[in-house]
Amino acid sequence: MSLFLKALRGEPLERFPVWLMRQAGRYMPQYRELRKRAKDFLDFCSNVELAVEVTLLPEKVLGIDALILFSDILVPLKPLGVEVKFSPFEGPLLKAPPLDEWKEFDPKGVGFVFETVRRVKRRSNLPLIGFSGAPFTLGAYILEGKTSKDFKEIRKLFYSDRKRFHLLMEKLSRMVVEYLSAQIEAGADAVQLFDSWAYVMSPEMFKEYTPHLKFIADGLKARFDVPLIYFFRGSGFLYKEAFKLPFDAFSIDWSLPIEVALKELSGRAVQGNLDPTVLYAPDEVIKNEAIKLLQKVAKDRKTLYVFNLGHGLAPDMELNKVKLLVDTVKNFSL
Amino acid sequence: MSLFLKALRGEPLERFPVWLMRQAGRYMPQYRELRKRAKDFLDFCSNVELAVEVTLLPEKVLGIDALILFSDILVPLKPLGVEVKFSPFEGPLLKAPPLDEWKEFDPKGVGFVFETVRRVKRRSNLPLIGFSGAPFTLGAYILEGKTSKDFKEIRKLFYSDRKRFHLLMEKLSRMVVEYLSAQIEAGADAVQLFDSWAYVMSPEMFKEYTPHLKFIADGLKARFDVPLIYFFRGSGFLYKEAFKLPFDAFSIDWSLPIEVALKELSGRAVQGNLDPTVLYAPDEVIKNEAIKLLQKVAKDRKTLYVFNLGHGLAPDMELNKVKLLVDTVKNFSL
Numbered sequence: 001m002s003l004f005l006k007a008l009r010g011e012p013l014e015r016f017p018v019w020l021m022r023q024a025g026r027y028m029p030q031y032r033e034l035r036k037r038a039k040d041f042l043d044f045c046s047n048v049e050l051a052v053e054v055t056l057l058p059e060k061v062l063g064i065d066a067l068i069l070f071s072d073i074l075v076p077l078k079p080l081g082v083e084v085k086f087s088p089f090e091g092p093l094l095k096a097p098p099l100d101e102w103k104e105f106d107p108k109g110v111g112f113v114f115e116t117v118r119r120v121k122r123r124s125n126l127p128l129i130g131f132s133g134a135p136f137t138l139g140a141y142i143l144e145g146k147t148s149k150d151f152k153e154i155r156k157l158f159y160s161d162r163k164r165f166h167l168l169m170e171k172l173s174r175m176v177v178e179y180l181s182a183q184i185e186a187g188a189d190a191v192q193l194f195d196s197w198a199y200v201m202s203p204e205m206f207k208e209y210t211p212h213l214k215f216i217a218d219g220l221k222a223r224f225d226v227p228l229i230y231f232f233r234g235s236g237f238l239y240k241e242a243f244k245l246p247f248d249a250f251s252i253d254w255s256l257p258i259e260v261a262l263k264e265l266s267g268r269a270v271q272g273n274l275d276p277t278v279l280y281a282p283d284e285v286i287k288n289e290a291i292k293l294l295q296k297v298a299k300d301r302k303t304l305y306v307f308n309l310g311h312g313l314a315p316d317m318e319l320n321k322v323k324l325l326v327d328t329v330k331n332f333s334l
Numbered sequence: 335m336s337l338f339l340k341a342l343r344g345e346p347l348e349r350f351p352v353w354l355m356r357q358a359g360r361y362m363p364q365y366r367e368l369r370k371r372a373k374d375f376l377d378f379c380s381n382v383e384l385a386v387e388v389t390l391l392p393e394k395v396l397g398i399d400a401l402i403l404f405s406d407i408l409v410p411l412k413p414l415g416v417e418v419k420f421s422p423f424e425g426p427l428l429k430a431p432p433l434d435e436w437k438e439f440d441p442k443g444v445g446f447v448f449e450t451v452r453r454v455k456r457r458s459n460l461p462l463i464g465f466s467g468a469p470f471t472l473g474a475y476i477l478e479g480k481t482s483k484d485f486k487e488i489r490k491l492f493y494s495d496r497k498r499f500h501l502l503m504e505k506l507s508r509m510v511v512e513y514l515s516a517q518i519e520a521g522a523d524a525v526q527l528f529d530s531w532a533y534v535m536s537p538e539m540f541k542e543y544t545p546h547l548k549f550i551a552d553g554l555k556a557r558f559d560v561p562l563i564y565f566f567r568g569s570g571f572l573y574k575e576a577f578k579l580p581f582d583a584f585s586i587d588w589s590l591p592i593e594v595a596l597k598e599l600s601g602r603a604v605q606g607n608l609d610p611t612v613l614y615a616p617d618e619v620i621k622n623e624a625i626k627l628l629q630k631v632a633k634d635r636k637t638l639y640v641f642n643l644g645h646g647l648a649p650d651m652e653l654n655k656v657k658l659l660v661d662t663v664k665n666f667s668l
Contacts, residue, residue, distance in 0.1 A: 149483055152611055152648075156614040156615070158611075159612050159614065159619050159623070160615040199589075202589065202609050203590075203591050204591070205609075234589070236568075236570065236572075237571045237589045237590065238570075254536040255536065255568070256571065257537050257538070275489065275539075277486055277489040277490055277492075280494060281494040285493050285494060289493070314486075
């Protein structure tokens with residue numbers, strides 16, 4: 001079994017595994033080369049040949065311990081009837097029909113995703129992580145119609161029409177279960193749910209939202225035995241409710257001290273935590289910060305931890321520094 | 335003594351006082367009228383006649399219990415040598431000289447601020463709150479040169495040059511002490527420090543930054559007996575370190591449950607907490623959410639609380655709803 005899956009399942013490790021959110025991204029010259037071959041970003045994600053090559057890049061370039069499907073969290077919204085396009089200047093732009101006119105999700109509408117999963121599995125022995133946006137984060141994008149600092153629209157809906165908020169979350173949760181199921185059936189070895197905008201919620205709002213996350217975890221657990229990872233920003237103030245959920249692992253940002261996460265998740269896996277900004281620092285600082293984090297983890301446990309950042313890699317990061325970070329983790333023996 | 339100062343000093347109250355961050359702002363038609371008389375935003379802040387009128391508006395229009403000086407947190411940066419302008423499209427744009435070429439802050443460079451304070455005090459019997467940006471939030475703006483989602487530049491500096499980070503914080507902290515001192519001398523009855531971007535820090539970074547906040551609190555305490563309020567976003571995960579600081583009151587956002595704040599701050603004042611998004615909801619919801627919060631507070635204490643939002647009022651909010659909120663608080667008897 002791979003180091004990554006061993007870590008998630010709590011088996012003994014010689015070292016902690018490492019992968020990085022957005023490990024195949026704009027910071028990588030090889031990615032930028034491949035990107036030129038597609039006309040826009042959605043075309044890039046839905047072109048199976050290109051998506052496979054991009055997914056595989058970090059194995060060769062960085063030597064990480066797990067691959068993650070190259071795609072975008074907005075991809076599965078199209079089969080629901082939501083229009084999505086990517087503007088080079090404004091980022092994602094979305095337009096959704098009224099909630100009662102949404103279509104039921106049909107995985108066939110995004111067959112290229114599962115085909116990408118199948119082909120990646122044939123090309124690499126590394127474990128492959130499938131993923132989906134979490135209902136709140138997807139709903140936040142849909143209602144806002146674009147990216148935002150504070151995603152006010154979904155919070156407005158929460159206060160002004162609680163029933164419709166839950167209906168939206170239900171529709172998205174059903175989609176997430178089907179979408180991730182199809183990825184697992186195609187060969188994904190683990191799946192991660194991205195709740196990148198969870199931090200705009202109050203703890204009370206988050207608590208009222210968690211049954212939808214539980215629905216997803218339960219739905220997948222009933223059918224599959226692959227590890228489920230929940231990534232949520234705002235970890236520092238939402239962790240208590242989040243950790244009650246039946247996920248196998250929690251990927252945390254840097255707002256939660258690692259010691260607290262380790263203590264609260266004894267017996268379950270923790271992923272992430274390093275502030276990605278560290279990657280702009282001199283090499284010595286990158287090494288020291290990574291080792292400091294690894295030492296804190298190793299003091300508590302020798303498994304059930306996967307190294308990652310608290311958020312994705314940014315386009316202006318340097319490949320050499322990212323490599324240095326990966327190597328530092330790989331050289332840290334347990 | 336005013337209700338507001340009684341609440342901050344822990345004296346018995348018949349009801350909780352209320353004021354709102356950005357209570358004099360674009361959501362208010364009367365503000366928009368006055369705004370037309372100035373050519374740009376900085377001109378609007380530095381025109382004493384206009385700034386006095388704007389500061390006074392919420393007393394007549396909303397009937398709140400405290401006024402806050404109308405100005406901008408970037409105003410006192412100019413005497414340090416930092417260029418600041420406001421673009422109608424991009425918001426604030428800043429350009430700072432190298433750190434060792436900064437000038438020592440001279441309050442005379444922003445004399446209009448203190449003149450505004452003096453004139454407001456002559457025109458109203460309400461307590462007047464002076465304010466300043468906190469060093470981190472100001473530093474974040476200065477290094478970024480504009481507004482941002484995650485203020486990466488100051489976090490980069492923290493990791494790559496710790497000494498220069500502290501030097502920047504020291505320079506800004508000295509300015510803050512002088513700037514707030516001059517406001518108090520001009521007649522401000524309380525002062526609030528705005529750390530609007532504190533939430534981009536990790537708890538570790540925040541902890542290393544807090545001595546600068548302590549320097550400010552100690553510096554003001556040594557000279558004056560006016561209540562000092564510290565407003566910080568990211569309250570939900572930074573509160574433990576923040577509450578160790580010698581401020582008289584803490585203004586919190588909605589990421590920290592009010593029960594936790596009340597418990598951790600027994601004997602000291604709490605301000606704020608309501609998610610401003612509530613103001614987009616139907617009237618009934620606004621009332622209910624405000625009352626729910628007030629009841630939680632009243633269960634714990636009958637003083638040492640000032641009603642406010644967790645963040646400022648937004649330009650697209652409706653004046654009638656803001657009024658309803660203020661009235662709801664004023665009708666809640668203890």
